[in-house]
Amino acid sequence: MRKITVIGTGYVGLVSGACFAEIGNRVICCDVDETKIAKLQRGEIPIYEPGLQEMVARNVERGQLLFTTEVGEAIEASDIVYIAVGTPMSETGEADMRYVMSAAKKVGEHLNRYKIIVNKSTVPVGTGELVREVVKANKKSPWTDFDVVSNPEFLREGSALSDCMNMDRAIIGSDSDKAAQEIADLHAPFQTKIFKTDLESAEMIKYAANTFLATKISFINAVANICERVGANVTDVAEGMGLDSRIGSKFLQAGIGYGGSCFPKDTYALAHIADKSGYDFELLKSVIKTNHRQRLIVLDKLREAVGGLAGKQIAVLGLAFKPNTDDMREAPSLTILPELLKQGASIRAFDPIAEEAARKLLPAEVQYAATVEQTVAGADAVVILTEWSDITGMDLAAIRSLLKQPIIIDGRNCFAPSDMEKNGYVYHSIGRQPVNQPEASRQSAVR
Numbered sequence: 123m124r125k126i127t128v129i130g131t132g133y134v135g136l137v138s139g140a141c142f143a144e145i146g147n148r149v150i151c152c153d154v155d156e157t158k159i160a161k162l163q164r165g166e167i168p169i170y171e172p173g174l175q176e177m178v179a180r181n182v183e184r185g186q187l188l189f190t191t192e193v194g195e196a197i198e199a200s201d202i203v204y205i206a207v208g209t210p211m212s213e214t215g216e217a218d219m220r221y222v223m224s225a226a227k228k229v230g231e232h233l234n235r236y237k238i239i240v241n242k243s244t245v246p247v248g249t250g251e252l253v254r255e256v257v258k259a260n261k262k263s264p265w266t267d268f269d270v271v272s273n274p275e276f277l278r279e280g281s282a283l284s285d286c287m288n289m290d291r292a293i294i295g296s297d298s299d300k301a302a303q304e305i306a307d308l309h310a311p312f313q314t315k316i317f318k319t320d321l322e323s324a325e326m327i328k329y330a331a332n333t334f335l336a337t338k339i340s341f342i343n344a345v346a347n348i349c350e351r352v353g354a355n356v357t358d359v360a361e362g363m364g365l366d367s368r369i370g371s372k373f374l375q376a377g378i379g380y381g382g383s384c385f386p387k388d389t390y391a392l393a394h395i396a397d398k399s400g401y402d403f404e405l406l407k408s409v410i411k412t413n414h415r416q417r418l419i420v421l422d423k424l425r426e427a428v429g430g431l432a433g434k435q436i437a438v439l440g441l442a443f444k445p446n447t448d449d450m451r452e453a454p455s456l457t458i459l460p461e462l463l464k465q466g467a468s469i470r471a472f473d474p475i476a477e478e479a480a481r482k483l484l485p486a487e488v489q490y491a492a493t494v495e496q497t498v499a500g501a502d503a504v505v506i507l508t509e510w511s512d513i514t515g516m517d518l519a520a521i522r523s524l525l526k527q528p529i530i531i532d533g534r535n536c537f538a539p540s541d542m543e544k545n546g547y548v549y550h551s552i553g554r555q556p557v558n559q560p561e562a563s564r565q566s567a568v569r
């Protein structure tokens with residue numbers, strides 16, 4: 123049983139800590155956020171992640187998982203210290219390294235015996251070395267030794283537990299063979315592929331992987347925009363492309379673009395790292411630009427379909443950046459809803475889980491409803507922003523009867539256009555031809 127401390131009890135730290143406890147380690151999860159730790163100590167989970175409540179409860183019960191705000195004490199009590207604090211985007215687009223540096227300082231101040239310090243946060247290349255310097259500068263005894271490892275996280279919110287328990291690889295970067303082997307051994311119960319490399323390459327792998335996936339999304343969205351113009355169907359195009367095993371079918375779903383806590387900030391951060399290194403990463407800059415434009419496409423389609431937004435009642439289905447999470451960071455809804463209001467629409471919105479988080483970030487004029495039916499009642503049109511199962515599984519005939527006009531703008535391609543046509547909807551999606559579009563707006567779309 124290893125003694126592990128995880129600094130930062132957010133989406134990554136809490137899930138990783140719970141999973142390390144689940145495979146038999148004693149884990150202390152610590153955080154500077156007293157409210158978060160108080161909730162966890164009461165058995166409440168501060169985030170929505172399927173299965174997490176049960177796993178946390180099970181390991182707390184077994185005495186394998188503890189929560190504290192005493193970060194220093196937690197560091198002293200462990201041999202392996204994971205840093206899993208946030209690295210949000212700063213105003214310049216760089217990763218904000220304040221939290222990582224403050225965690226590293228704390229580790230230095232409490233380095234009471236040899237420890238392996240592992241960076242799980244997504245950090246710019248060179249951070250491992252910076253962490254080493256900060257720890258060295260703050261440690262009390264010159265004799266206490268430590269090693270630094272980079273072990274980036276790849277979990278996806280919404281399926282984080284299974285991504286962690288069944289991880290398909292662990293990237294371990296270090297200049298210490300001993301420390302790298304210890305972290306590899308820690309991962310043995312996950313029965314995963316271990317890939318060992320140097321610190322810098324491990325840090326780069328995380329950014330390269332995320333920005334490559336973001337590139338796939340922007341690529342298929344750009345293809346979708348062309349499909350609309352030339353009469354092709356992007357769903358079929360993506361399926362056909364994905365049959366090529368060199369391409370694969372994942373991350374080829376056209377829609378309103380990526381959001382969330384990782385892709386937006388990681389794409390900006392790598393573009394920034396590239397600029398700083400003297401390389402103009404034009405491709406990545408286009409990915410970012412394409413994604414930004416893609417968010418606004420539903421607004422154009424909506425305006426076109428309802429004939430101007432002023433005075434219209436719009437039902438918005440889904441607010442989180444993707445289903446099965448309450449994470450609202452960089453959710454497309456945060457761009458789209460204020461723009462709808464600006465253009466004079468009133469909004470009633472629904473999200474089965476993220477409403478509480480959304481209320482803190484969206485303008486006060488947005489109204490909320492508890493069900494899809496209440497949201498759409500009397501609306502001039504529906505906009506789908508997140509493909510929650512409550513939304514993809516809605517009763518199309520019943521919903522149609524509640525709407526003032528049967529117009530759906532689907533930013534996530536939840537439905538087959540042929541079904542929508544049969545159900546009498548004016549239906550616009552991404553990269554596919556609209557159905558039941560009135561003649562007048564069809565002609566203006568062509569123009």
Ligand SMILES: NC(=O)c1ccc[n+]([C@@H]2O[C@H](COP(=O)([O-])OP(=O)(O)OC[C@H]3O[C@@H](n4cnc5c(N)ncnc54)[C@H](O)[C@@H]3O)[C@@H](O)[C@H]2O)c1
Pocket residue numbers: 129130131132133134135152153154155158193206207208209221222224225242243244245275276277278279383384
């Ligand atoms: N969320 C994801 O899906 C995901 C996936 C892979 C990697 N990552 C990366 O993992 C890192 C963490 O992301 P997250 O989504 O868990 O962030 P988060 O914002 O949910 O959690 C970070 C936590 O760290 C705490 N914290 C900040 N400074 C601290 C300090 N000095 N001591 C103790 N606690 C401190 C904060 O209070 C917060 O609770 C980021 O670098 C992110 O890019 C995130």
